[in-house]
Amino acid sequence: MPEILLHPVLADVTRRLTERSAAGRSAYLERVRAAAVRGPARGRLACANLAHGFAASDPPEKAELARGQKPNLAIVTSYNDMLSAHQPYVDYPPVLKDAVIRAGGLAQVAGGVPAMCDGVTQGRDGMQLSLYSRDVIAMSTAIALSHDMFDGTLLLGVCDKIVPGLLIGALSFGHLPAVWVPAGPMTSGLPNKEKARVRQLFAEGKAGREELLEAEAASYHSKGTCTFYGTANSNQLLMEVMGLHLPGSSFVNPGTPLRDALTREAAAVAVRRTRQYDAAPPLGEMVDEKVVLNACVALLASGGSTNHTLHLVAIARAAGILLSWDDLAELSAVVPLLARVYPNGAADVNHFHAAGGIGFLVRTLLDAGLLHEDVETIVGRGLRRYTSEPFLADGELSWRPGPSSSLDEDVLRPASAPFSTDGGLKVVRGPLGTGVVKTSAVAAEHRFVSAPARVFDDQHDFLAAFSAGELDGIDLVAVIRYQGPAANGMPELHKLTPALGVLQDRGQQVAIVTDGRMSGASGKVPAAIHVTPEAALGGPLSRVRDGDLVTLDADAGLLTVAADLAHRTPLGSASSGSAWAGTGRELFAAFRATVGPADEGASIFPVPAAAAPEVPLVRS
Template sequence: MTRSPSLHPVLADVTRRLTERSAATRTAYLARVREAALRGPARGRLACANLAHGFAASEGPEKVELARGQKPNLAIVTSYNDMLSAHQPYGDYPPVLKDAVIRAGGLAQVAGGVPAMCDGVTQGRDGMQLSLYSRDVIAMSTAIALSHDMFDATLLLGVCDKIVPGLLIGALSFGHLPAVWVPAGPMASGLPNKEKARVRQLFAEGKVGREELLEAESASYHSKGTCTFYGTANSNQLLMEVMGLHLPGSSFVNPDNPLRDALTREAAAVAVRRTQQYDAGPALGEMVDEKVILNACVALLASGGSTNHTLHLVAIARAAGILLTWDDLADLSAVVPLLARVYPNGAADINHFHAAGGIGFLVRTLLDAGLLHEDVETIVGHGLRRYTEEPVLLDGPDGGVTWRPGPAESLDLEVLRPATDPFSADGGVKVVRGPIGTGVVKTSAVAVEHRLVSAPARVFDDQHDFLQAFSDGQLDGIDLVAVIRYQGPAANGMPELHKLTPALGVLQDRGQKVAIVTDGRMSGASGKVPAAIHVTPEAALGGPLAKVRDGDLITLDADAGTLMIEADLAHREPTGAAPSGATWAGTGRELFAAFRATVGPADEGASIFPVPAAAATLEASLVRS
């Protein structure tokens, strides 16, 4: 038996602080979960008319078994649509899952669907202003799907950006149910991401036309499956696996690989075994505890993952009554080494990472360094060491899958390294603070010589104004810190500003010192230009960014964790304004006015949902009034 190494003292200290900080809210959440679990499967308490509605469309033996109420019934909640490559494979999943559930002794129904939008499609468009809000819509959609109380466990089908965090937040509101996530895998490698980025910069400079740009983009994003760069979608998959909510080694198996189908069937069988009828372990709400949340934080930092998860992990944690903060991430980042180089942090794509040893090796080396909690619950049992294994197909007519030890060494040290020989000694995400506010910087893709920028501010209240200034040559030959403000969650939904990346990259490549400071997002594909993003408090709520003016000297030091300005902001009046009224309408934006009015700050997850104890307090105050 492998002896567990000692836990790193910083991880131990952060865990202690987080647990103490979250005592009241976590207790309130678990009390709610345990009360629901004690009542047993809800289907057994439905009145006859309710139950009849719940299986009216079923046929034959399925209808009979649903009426008897003996076998576990699983909810399938899917993000399927056939426009988006990552979600298109899910169209074939329900019958496969239902068959596997029946073979395992259960039943399954498609309980509902959730929206899945693509930031790649909406990038730079008005629709992007609904992107972050869609996470909470997905959470509510998941809750609606499960609200029929027909179910004993949940199979959740989602991959990208806001979809996985939304599904998890929604499932945590039904935390008394077991839950298993079913990934669909990345597309095969196409045009290298570095070449795609090169063509984008050439297009930004006017050196190639739209035809050449579209050809490069189509060669990169070319088939079903997740995009192959290491953005939010693939960060989602890695985090769900390290949190023990995927099957080990299942995240990055391509859609057409026969192993993908076998893993999908096994996920269904595992979900059946985790129901109360089979008594195979704790449900979701008990599983996702402080240790699991911090394991996700460590994995994000060690892999150089998406900065969007500085929002999503905070929101997910709060849905489970856990008060994660950016300070926790900052403390961990100081000791968690960077172990992966996957585009935009390197030349490799996610398929190369998987082939080099992938999540199994990453988990192994972090466990051996004492940087992950091993004593956690997973969907395959107690202990994270199982996630150092890799799946293989079984021979025989029925197929199936088994697991073997994963690689003990990286097969490509240019892509994946052990904790004893990292790419850098600290993680890929830094928290920066100063008179302008608090933000985060993804340092893993930024060269050391570009992490300190001190330059005059150029202030823009709209990303299109920046792009126009770039196109007009107004930014040529000068050092600058581009301040893009009124982009926070309460202003316009906190859209990704990734459309700015090629132009900023052009300026940097010309030898100019450039950085960006914004209360918006830059995306999981944030690249080589230093970017202080998610700055809070945001300009629309009176944050200091609203008082910054052209020419103010701003110093962004990502390594030191500082964001300074040489100006007395205290005696200035704000300038500019967030969009309002008719300027924030169209493309469905007017339907989300209530979200703008209630959304929380970035460092609290940019969510419209209160934490469990706060929700109870709010409800009690409303009853009293």
């Protein structure tokens, strides 16, 4: 095979990211290597400490843990039985323990992490805890691993904040090898376009709650991840492209023999990666600048969740890497859009997987020079290993070459014949601040909107105005402010999508500008989201008034207002005091006070040491 040259833009972004991150990455790796030199701590625990660590174990396991020769793996799980994506994990610990023992190791469930569902909390007060839960999960992961009993980790998580939180937490123990164990998506139910149609009818008062619930229950109908391509399934794709899942394992349905075989193999791989066996590079060494940028490329090429403009930045910083929105935007200009999966297509992730899935996506991006091949993965060095697919032959798990061409070009295409020549993610800038727009699901004729602002400090006020008919027959840019991380935890505003879609379908020019989030299901209405500086910290959105002419030009990267904001006094406010209480929200006051801005990952954790900041890219 002839040598494939790296795309010059990817090469340049990699070079600049590496230079920019040199100080932070060096400091991080120094900590990782110092911990690795000390080695597993179980053998040096005092007798009382070690006795506490194996007190509940069966006698044979207790003897092995006392002997200290076999590697002991920590299982960190997000299991709960309310949420479909995490319910399959109920049976994983005994299966994993058995597989680990057969591979020559030991395993203990080290701890659990919370797993909340944005689908349940949309439009509810609990959504204000959603983004914060990522950092709680990271801290919970660190607590689970803090007992110095472990030589490696098996991490069980799927959905929105869970996987990024597990990864951030595991990177704080970056001297340990880590393997992620997915659970897979539910089988296909009611088509997503039909679900969206019923939602819009309900928003217009043309369908009742009974009809709406029937449609929702037919879509979200069984165990496994929801099948649309939101943040949860974006997580799964990214973890595989980062080399932290087994090849081809992300979208295998729960409760199948292949799923069970992959779960067992993940345990065996984790044992083999410990220092007692292969002494493979640990997690902190694996997740480098190239791996982070591979995740960015895969996100863009697949039309993935805008939430990852927050999560990838936060994950990178946990490894000492200073990823920026400009890096993502520059890559987006050259990474083609290769997948059409709802909300930017009719297919779901099962259709994507059947069309060739992640294996084909990796193959065509590698062949186009748009992924770094020379990276470490949990199955060895070289990302081309991830062009293979798993199968069972006489009950034995094996891998074979994946499809070399798409099996359904309405869903998945090669880089040579993409749906779009760019990745559909734009950074917009202007006097209203800096934000992100996902254009891959927005028709070209809707990417430029210039209309009077309608300003709301709460999403419920917008919905009330819509229900009252106040937004009928007018062009508007809905400015939904005081929704940033420091204001109220940066809730997703996906409840606004059906109403906005109704207005657009009526022929009105409509867009949304917000310092909040619109979720991995951002759709056909142009949305400038994550706008920073946020209104609660004095950002320009706090000075916008009803009637100001706001222009969102997604293609040109502009977010402007035809008004002089400099001399205006901020209006409105974020909820505070007793208004920001109930549903556990009062417990997170410290998060609101310390959380960083959206373009730094909206994290409560410190930023790594950095070189001098770069001048932002200037585009004509």
